[in-house]
Amino acid sequence: MNDRDFLRMAIELARQGMNNNEGGPFGALVVKDGQIIGRGNNRVTSSNDPTAHAEVVAIRDACQSLGHFQLEDCVLYTSCEPCPMCLGAIYWARPDRIVFAASREDAAAAGFDDDFIYEEINLLPAERSISASQDLAEEANGVFEEWKQKMDRREY
Secondary structure: OOHHHHHHHHHHHHHHHHHOOOOOOOEEEEEEOOEEEEEEEOOHHHHOOOOOOHHHHHHHHHHHHHOOOOOOOEEEEEEEOOOHHHHHHHHHHOOOEEEEEEOHHHHHHOOOOOHHHHHHHOOOHHHOOOOOOOOOHHHHHHHHHHHHHOOOOOOO
16 A cells, blocks of 8 residues: 555545535544554534544544554545644654645635634734733643653653
C-alpha cells in the first residue's frame, strides 16, 4: 500500500461518515509500518462534540491501539488539509508525516471555512472575537512549579 491507497481509504471514510449522517465529509487514518492503527471520520453533529473531527478521532483511536499518547513512526492520512484545531492535535501527537487530499480552500468552497481561525490565532487574546482575559497567573504558576518538582511525572 502507498500514500495514494491510504488517502483513498481516508476519502472513503469521509464518504461513509457523511452518508451515515455522522458528520461532515472528512475521514482520516493513522498508519504505522504499513498497518492502519487508527481510523476516524467526522462525528461532530452525531456526537454533539465540536472536537470530533476526523483527525482527532483517528488520533484517539491510534493512541488507544498503541497504548501511548504519541504517534512516533506514524503517518496521518486525511481527506482534507487539517483545520487549526486538528493541526494542533497532530503536532501534539507527533506523527512523522501528514498526507492530505483536498485543500483548506476546497473545504471553504464546500462551506467549511476555517480562515477566520487562522486569522484569530495571530491576534492578541484581548483582540480576538471571543475575548480572553488573564487572572490568577501567580496561583496557576504555582502548579507549574509543583510540576517541575514532581519526581514521578510522565514527560511528554
